[in-house]
Amino acid sequence: MKKILIIEDEKPLVEALKFTLEKEGYRVEASYDGKSGLDKFKEGDIDLVLLDLMLPGVDGIDVCKDIRKESSVPIIMLTAKDSQVDKILGLELGADDYITKPFNMRELIARIKAVLRRSEKITEDTATHLSWEDIIMDRERHEVTRRGEVLHLTPLEYSLLELFMRHPEKALPREYLITQVWGGNFYGSTKTLDVHIRHLRSKIEEEPSRPRYIQTVRGIGYRLVKPESKNSS
Numbered sequence: 001m002k003k004i005l006i007i008e009d010e011k012p013l014v015e016a017l018k019f020t021l022e023k024e025g026y027r028v029e030a031s032y033d034g035k036s037g038l039d040k041f042k043e044g045d046i047d048l049v050l051l052d053l054m055l056p057g058v059d060g061i062d063v064c065k066d067i068r069k070e071s072s073v074p075i076i077m078l079t080a081k082d083s084q085v086d087k088i089l090g091l092e093l094g095a096d097d098y099i100t101k102p103f104n105m106r107e108l109i110a111r112i113k114a115v116l117r118r119s120e121k122i123t124e125d126t127a128t129h130l131s132w133e134d135i136i137m138d139r140e141r142h143e144v145t146r147r148g149e150v151l152h153l154t155p156l157e158y159s160l161l162e163l164f165m166r167h168p169e170k171a172l173p174r175e176y177l178i179t180q181v182w183g184g185n186f187y188g189s190t191k192t193l194d195v196h197i198r199h200l201r202s203k204i205e206e207e208p209s210r211p212r213y214i215q216t217v218r219g220i221g222y223r224l225v226k227p228e229s230k231n232s233s
């Protein structure tokens with residue numbers, strides 16, 4: 001049974017969510033502030049987090065960042081206003097989805113199911129392997145193979161590919177990729193990132209000049225897509 005952690009300070013909403021989710025067959029834990037939410041998360045065993053953006057104390061943004069430092073657990077943000085959506089998207093927290101209050105419970109359930117399905121696809125055999133189409137990343141051996149053939153990636157290319165494989169089908173902004181891969185030690189321009197992406201493509205794409213895995217999202221960054229989809233790049 002999947003376990004959902006709700007971090008939300010509006011108690012009536014938490015009660016309603018608990019009732020609905022338990023009826024849907026989920027186990028539910030709830031915290032009313034960011035600090036205890038993080039503590040609960042660290043106790044482990046959480047399959048999805050419903051996270052309010054505006055929380056007393058440690059707010060939802062910091063909770064999301066903290067969780068992302070150590071986990072790729074699916075996170076759905078709950079926001080009070082449409083205006084906050086820009087904030088979420090702008091910050092690129094690594095949340096998987098968001099929903100604006102007041103929301104329809106059935107829509108939320110649909111989102112939860114979609115996000116869980118997506119994460120299951122990439123976390124079969126969770127800790128050690130990530131797979132996307134015919135690419136398999138063995139994180140224990142630190143090795144990437146495509147159809148059994150080893151791809152020789154630099155540590156940087158490996159980190160980039162890992163980010164893409166953890167967030168398939170999502171447009172990942174350049175700034176996000178840079179922060180994740182270089183942390184505070186990035187002194188180049190975003191062109192530096194583009195160069196590494198080009199190298200990565202040359203290793204995983206059959207036709208690097210017409211990338212089918214890692215596509216450019218104009219004005220934003222890059223996205224890992226299914227090879228058969230031929231969106232313009």
Ligand code: CA
Binds near residue numbers: 008010052053
């Ligand atoms: Ca709130």
